[in-house]
Amino acid sequence: MADKNIILKAENISKQYRLGLVGTGTISHDLNRWWHKIRGKEDPYLRVGESNDRSTKGNSQYVWALQDISFEVEKGEVLGIIGKNGAGKSTLLKILSKVTGPTTGEIKTRGRIASLLEVGTGFHGEMTGRENVYLNGAILGMTKKEISSKIEEIIDFSGCQRYIDTPVKRYSSGMTVRLAFAVAAFLEPEILVIDEVLAVGDAEFQKKAIGKMQDISRGEGRTVLFVSHNMAAVKNLCTRCIVLEHGSVAFSGTTEDSIQFYLKGAKNSLNQIDFSTRKGSGIVKLNSVDVYGETISVLPQTGKPFTLKFNVENLEKKLNSSVRFDFRIDDPMGQHLVWMSSDLLKVEGNKEFTSILFNCNKLGMNEGQYYITILIRVDGLISDWIQNALTFEVTEGDYFNTGKKVPIEQSKMILDFDVNYI
Structure with missing residues (x-):
């Protein structure tokens, strides 16, 4: 080199x-x-x-x-x-x-190269957290004196103070990663x-x-x-x-x-719908979904435009029927966050449609992974119903344009509101 x-x-x-x-x-x-x-x-x-x-x-x-x-x-x-x-x-x-x-x-x-490739990389389960810090440091070529000078910083950063003298086999995966990352970061590779x-x-x-x-x-x-x-x-x-x-x-x-x-x-992976739970007559049924943000090549972002394009197979073109399209967005825990329906807006549309487009000018969902369930009814009867048909990701965004983010642990949904001191 x-x-x-x-x-x-x-x-x-x-x-x-x-x-x-x-x-x-x-x-x-x-x-x-x-x-x-x-x-x-x-x-x-x-x-x-x-x-x-x-x-x-x-x-x-x-x-x-x-x-x-x-x-x-x-x-x-x-x-x-x-x-x-x-x-x-x-x-x-x-x-x-x-x-x-x-x-x-x-x-x-x-x-020197320090690696964190999987949970517990280089850790020995029978040894305590403190002993594993010295073991990993030795593997990285550090002297005992060098490790000792850093060990308090490592323990403090990891947040595992209470368990540092407990065998690592009793740690949760999250605790193990915390300690492993602290070791890799502080031992100066x-x-x-x-x-x-x-x-x-x-x-x-x-x-x-x-x-x-x-x-x-x-x-x-x-x-x-x-x-x-x-x-x-x-x-x-x-x-x-x-x-x-x-x-x-x-x-x-x-x-x-x-x-x-x-x-x-x-984006193409979003078209891979999980049809394993599909039910219904299939007169009108879902083929694929495009989920995107400001443009077709951008992931949805908090506070930015958001589009869902449901591409369907319409078997009976010009059918003399009423078609209703519903979808629901859930979080990974299965909690229902958003429900939308064409019936709410009283949208009729032409009978030769091959896609259904939902647009949102300002996405009020916080960053994270979400699941979509869809339901299509024709003349009141279920035509296509797929639970957790696909997942999509929302990336972090500045919803209020103030430079401050809404903590994900506090709220998955964000409301547009004003505050006035009077």
Whole structure:
């Protein structure tokens, strides 16, 4: 790495896995690989294998979890790695953290790497929280004296003071993540690698963790690699992103452009309706849903325009019937938050419709994940009824344009109101 500002460099990283049960029929493949290697020939299985698309059935025994990934990270940069489930994000982080090796390619780094890849990474369940802090510090190459100078800060940040001398096996997943993050952040690695684990923590800890990562990168000049499905966190934290699709880099650029690229692909996933609870005659039935914010490529945001476009199959065009469309939005706990109906607005519409559009000028839902249930009636009879048909995400927004957010733990819904002291 000629450039002194480059702290991590990935060159043509690929990772191949064999599908099926481990140890079944692989000895012949291992011998074949060995025979090619001692003759100085290429691994015969590097020429086979299919791309990492978990939703399709393949013909090969091998799959490329990652294929030809190359990028550089500068000192003090926060690189976001985003993509759908199964895109290869966690595999890439495991290779960068040296948990596993690449099949081909090379990783070059300067300095220590601290990884937080899953709940309890590097923790021993029988040891206390305090002992695990020293264990993790030793793994990172810290001396006992260095760890002791930081341990009170670590314990205070984690919020686990009462349980710090209790075996970690008795911790909840949230407590374990709190302590693990505190260790990784405070023991001053040059590169901090964070997978989706912060989602396990509560809202208060997530806010603290993101603030700490900002301090680490901006104030202390250390490097962070961050994987998350929370686009608001990615936008607030990351200086640049790469988007993975099927094990390859589909896009690399600014955080804003990367999120836009990702959401254009993610929007299609909203069309994957869960039809398992579907009931009704099917005269008029739902095919897909488009959920978006100010534009078709932007996620819904608190306080911004919000659109739901329900695309339907109308089997009897020009039918001489009354059609009523209802939908309900629930939170992840199943609490009913919003109910809307075409009947409330007395909308008749033409009988040849193929979509039903609901527009809201200012979305009054706070950030979070939500579920939609739909009900279509034709002449008063159920034509299509799908419970929890799909989920969508609302990102954080400034509803009142005051620079202040409504805490999600206080309210899921936001009212437009005025306050006057008289």
